[in-house]
Amino acid sequence: MSRADISAEPLIALVAGEASGDNLGAALIAAIRERLPGARFIGVPGPRMREAGCEALAASDELALMGLAEILRHLPRLLRLRGRLIKELTARRPAVFVGIDAPEFNLGVARRLKRMGVPTVQYVSPQVWAWRQGRVRGIAESCDRILCLLPFEPEFYARHGVTARFVGHPLADQFPLQADRSAARTALGYDESDEIVALLPGSRMGEVSRLALPFVGAARWLAARRAGVKFVVPLTSAATRTHFESTLAAGGEAAAASTGAGAGLAIKVQDGQSRLALAAADVVLTASGTATLETLLSQRPMVVAYQLAPLTAFLLRRLGLVKVRHFSQPNLLVGREVVPEFFQEAVTPEALGAAVLRWFEEPAALESLRRDFGRVHRELRQGGAGLAADAVLELLHR
Secondary structure (H helix, E strand, C coil), X not given: CCHHHHXXXXXEEEEECCHHHHHHHHHHHHHHHHHXXXXXXXXXXXXXXXXXXXXXXXXXXXXXXXXXXXXXXXXXXXXXXXXHHHHHHHHHCCCEEEEECCHHHHHHHHHHHHHCCCXXXXXXXXXXXXXXXXXXXXXXXXXXXXXXXXXXXXHHHHHCCCCEEECCCHHHHHCCCCCCHHHHHHHHCXXXXXXXXXXXXXXXXXXXXXXXXXXXXXXXXHHHHCCCCEEEEEECCHHHHHHHXXXXXXXXXXXXXXXXXXXXXXXXXXXXXXXXXXXXXXEEEEECCHHHHHHXXXXXXXXXXXXXXXXXXXXXXXXXXXXXXXXXXXXXHHCCCCCXXXXXXXXXXXXXXXXXXXXXXXXXXXXXXXXXXXXXXXXXXXXXXXXXXXHHHXXXXX
């Protein structure tokens, strides 16, 4: 294939690790196609990337793992998958490789392809500035360019001689600067006067399996102390919904006994529609991750929970690998603790419920929170998918 052919119809490889990566990948594909209609795409896509035209060599949910212990448990399967992918991409010889999040998997693929002369991009920086900072050397060896979603990340990479660019966060472009609360409530069947708490226990089964029980317990604790409060639970897959509903049913009596709540609980479990749930909610109880950013962009107060496999949490603490005070994106982006966050054994029904209750009882804090969240929202609005597409296409013509 001639150089002219490559620039006109390049084959671009992409690997996305979970639902948030799939959203980023789909937006990136659309932005590249606007600039280069003949571009072709191959790799490990989620459903939205497949709809956008990415040929699948494997499914992205095979990579949706969280924490050191979970990755170690699935390591043989992941290594086999990575080996097959590298073999296929070596044969297909893409013009550029883009790893979207999932750094534990993608950096290994990028390193092999870079050695063959394929330009490589990591889209979404690993949180290397937060923990295991020594990884930055491996990132430099694997990637020609890092595309950062958070504005403070390029400065960290610059100190280590790594090329990084802040492209903004595409989610900030997708969310309106002011969420329509009334329309969202109407769409979900709630009244304007209802008090609503959205529960978002995560998109991955590992997250939901750890957080479903404390979230249900927190809902029962809160319902016993605030009459009439209602709960909406948007879940991303049939599997996570089934697990949450079984936890709700099986854990109901135990949660009621431990929290003092009765059996009645006004809770609606639904498939997807998380953005409507966020817009409709008064307060959000959420797993750490992309959902915290979506809650920020919806300008809703939140309580953040983060639970890892016990071995992963033990290693992080024992080896002193964590380098930041806060783990939730809202606190990192604002630069101070503006929302309560709970880690590991601190994730209890009573602690979560009490933190949610404080948001109802301290309305004066909401105005300050909305100002901070509005400022961050505008800062992240950079036309992220377009800037990312430009950065990827620059490597094709390098």
